[in-house]
Every structure is written in C-alpha cells, then in structure tokens.
Amino acid sequence: MREWLGLVAAELLKVGRRKITWVLLAALVAANALHGRSLRTELLDYRQAMQSGVGRFGQAIAPEVARATAADLARRMTFPDVLDEVWVITDFWGVFALIILAALQSGEESELGTGRRLLLRGVRRGTWPLAKLCALAAAAAGFWSVLALTILPIGLWTEAQAGSGGGLGALDGHVWAAHLGQLARSWLATIPYLAFSVWAATLARGAGPALALGLGGRFVELGSTVAGAVLVGMEMMESSATHALYAVWAPLHALSFDWSGKVIRAWGNPSWAQPLSPIPSSPVRYSLPWPFFDSPLTALLILLAWTVLWIAWAGWSLRRRDITA
C-alpha cells in the first residue's frame, strides 16, 4: 500500500511539474470563456432579428422564432443554466486534454528509459499501470475541480453579457449539489479513457502511438455518434433501408466509452436523444431502440469493465516483457 501510494504521489508530482498540464488547463478555461462570448454574439444576433427579421448574415429569421431563441439563449446565459451550458464545453474538450496528458505521462517511461529505473527500485510490474491510472484519475479530479470553479466567474461574465440574471444568488443548495454531481460524473466518465491511454502507451512503448490511438479513438467515437443520430432516427421510423447498418453500429456504440459516459453524465436522461427532438432543448424524449440502455448502473459496470480490461492487459504485458531500453 505504501509503495502504491508513493507511486501515485510521484506521478502527481510529475503532473504538477509538467508545463503541458498548465497549458491544457489554461486552454480549457479559455475555451469555456470563449463559449460564453459566442453565446453573447448569438444572443445579439437574435435580438436584432426580433426587430428586423434579418440575422447578422442577412438570413431571414421569423420574429417569433427569433424571440423564442433569444429567450432560450438568455436563459442559458444566466444562472443556474449557464453552469450546464459552459460545462458542456469543459466536458467535450476536457476528455481530449486528459487523453493527451495520460498518453504523455505513461509513454514517457518507455521513451526516456525511466520505467527501467522505477523497476530497479523494486516497483512491481503489475501494480505500476494501476498506480499510474490512480494518479491520472487523481490528476483528472484536480483538473475537473479547477474547471468547475472557474466556471463560476465565467458564468458571471456570461450572465453580465446577457444583461439579466440573479448571479450566484440564483444558486441554491440543490443547484450546487447538481453541479458537484456533474463534476463527479464527468470525472467518472473520463477514467476509461485514462486507462486506455495507459494501456496504449504501455503496449506501444511511447507517447506518440498512445496519443494517436487515444485521440484517434475519441474522434472515431464522435464520428460514430454523428452517424448514429441518423441511423437511430431511421430505425425509429422503422426504415428497413439502414437496418443492417444499424444492427452493426448499435451494439458497438452501446458498448463504447462514449455511450456509457453520456448515460453517466445525463444520469438516465441520455442527451444524445435530444438532437432527434425537433425543438432545441425540448424535454421530449424517445424511448431508446435496443441495444441502448439508460441505466447508470449498467453504464458504470461497462465503464468499470473497460477500465479493468485495459489496466489488467497493460499489467500483464508489462510482466511478460523484457525491459531492454
């Protein structure tokens, strides 16, 4: 236990000393702030259209649509909704940032030869990937926490641009609890990505391949979600034209980190179903076609299974290997 805790502490020391850690964190805060700014631009656009019926790019917008959209935007820019609004950006880009950090942190041991030095100190090969994952998970918790805190001033700034809202006073205990829950769920959903990065770096013996696999895999997942929105729609309309494609895609996507992660984040209210709704942010929700599920428990079990698989595989391959360079 002492060895394991020591390894985790050593990893955290390294994470803290890396420039890239702070660069990625700053980039995420900047992305959140930029999102607040872009909402303002959109709001001004629709407010203008409320009077003129013409948007910023000369496009025609019916005044009633402009009014509804501007009201919706103003709501999203004020507390408490602004928290969720900005968090979406954190959630999306944060996964990329943590994949990059995990790949660099795990891959360097092979590239620099420092892994050999750790093993010379009697560190057990099997516990090494697990200790790395725990350290990365702890670092991720720190990452999300900092982002969750910086969302508050960014939210205030965004709200000020909307010209209305009650500031932090609009946040009651329930909202704070929900915000903390969001933070915890986002963190949980990140862990399989970290485990995957540790696995990729261990097997590929370097950060480069781990980065390519991690980021590439994430892009494939996102691409799959876009394709899936079409396929699910067709499936719900009982179209036979795409059924064969759906039959292949659906089980794979239902088992992906992405799907389980979304179920965890939305806690039983899968957000990906919303694009199928004709009105943005509509509460309308379709029942999910098989094999999709919306049970957080199932999602947790799947994410846990993935995490265990990657780490056990990394530990197994490390135990069998000659560490020659």
Added chain:
Amino acid sequence: MGGEAVIRTWELTKRYGKTTAVDGLTMEVPRGEVFGFLGPNGAGKTTTIAMLLGLVHPTAGGAEVLGCDIRKNLGPALRRTGATIESPAFYPYLSGRDNLRVMALSDGGPGARRIDQVLERVGLTERAGDPFKVYSMGMKQRLALAAALLNDPEFLILDEPTNGLDPAGIQETRKMLRQMVDEQGKSVFLSSHLLHEVQQVCDRVVIIDRGQVIAQGRVDELLRQQEAIQVELTEAEAGKAEAILRGLDWVQAVRREGTRIHVSAPAERSRQVAEVLAAASIYPSQLLRVSATLEDLFLTLTRDNDHA
C-alpha cells in the same frame, strides 16, 4: 571464494531468437568487495545485469541476488540494492532534486534530508535545482549515482558509472566506492570499460566474452599470471636462449621477436632467468620485469577468444 555471496549465477542464459547474448554464465560475487565485470562490447554484460535486476527474463539457468531468486522473489533484494544501468534516465522537465524526490516517493523511502546527503556526496548540490535537460553528461552520471545511493543500499550494481565523468569525477567515484566497501562493508558489482580504473578499485573481476566467462579471480592473482620477463640478446644467442627457457618447468610460454625473448613467468623469477642463461654463457644486454595491467590481460584474453 567462500563466505556469503551477493550474486550467484548458475548456467544463466539469455537468447534473443537465434542470438545467444549470455551463454551459461556461472559466477559468484562475494560480499564486501568491489567486483569488476568486464567484457568487450556485445559480450553480454548489460544483458546479464538486466537479468540480475529483473528487467530481462532469463531463457535458462538462474541467479540469486542477496539470496533472492531473480525469477521468483527479486523485490526484497532490489529494495536493498542501488543500481545504474546503461545511460542515466531521468525526467528532463524535472530538476535533479525533483527527480530524486520522484525516486524516493516511488519506493516510499527516504526523505528530503537523505536527498540532500546524496546530492552532496556526488557533488551536485549547487546544480540540484536545475532541470535535468540542461545537465552535462557528467552531471547526469552523478545524478544516476545519487539515485543509486538514495536508499542507502547494502549492494550497488553499477553499469559504466564513470562514463562521461571528468578525471576528477572518476577519481572521486573510485574513492567513494572503495570507502563504501572498506568503511561501510557494502558490496559493489561494477561494469566498466575503463580498465585502469577497474584495476585500481576492484578486488576481483570476471571477464566475459560472447556471453561466457573467460577468466575470473582476484585482480592481483590474474595479473600475476600475466607477468613476464623480457630478455634482450644478440641474434646468435637468441635461438639458444629460447630453447633453454622453453625447457624450464615454471615458464608458461616463450615468445621470440627477433633478438627479444618474452618469457611468461612470475616477475620474481627474473634472477633465476639470468642465472640459467649465465650458466649457458649467455649474458643478456637487458633483462626487464614486465608487470601486466588489466588492459593487457583483457586484450590478451579477448583476442585469444576471437582466434579460438
């Protein structure tokens, strides 16, 4: 050899496909000595060390380090051992001190005070706060040595620890190793190409080539075996003298190079050589005792092995 051994290997073998890197290596490294591990490039030294440290799995045979089997239970031995292997590997974005902190945290061991002590011991205190990436080769080697000393090990396995060190650094390292063995009772297993250094610091050596032991023993005994007497004669006397010297039972070998005869025999026999030749009315113009160096021994043995 007797006594307790810090390393014991038996038929230790490592094959990579059809290439045999270490071939049935059997040796014993006694406690409380500096033990030199020598061999030409590609002889299998680093592979052997990597097997002893659990980095590389042996194909056959076995070994014990501090009484622990390298296949089954090496962990306790590694925690009592300090080691450097090949080039110094550290995190470039961390300072020398932080690199040692990472090492110390990883084995849940020594704290800041011990880190300061080892930094001072290797002469790196002033530059300890600089990032590792700006260190010279010599400073990197010093840091590697500091890392090996961090947990105050009873046994050190050092692979080329003086690579890149300046002469003062080499001398300091030599003194430090001797001091650790003589005053603190530690044991050192030292692989190096600097044969002059090895000769000065080591009590015993083993020389390997192509993965096999070709010589092992106490340095002074091995060097005695290489001692020779060089005799300078006239052309006319040389042939006769060669025949006489070949007939002596304590002479291991006689080699003639023109008017010079090289007699492989203990140097203290030089007087007897002079007497034997004088008895045959042969009076050398020069008679020299030739002391062997570890370098001579090494080159002779590895060259012989090449020709074998």
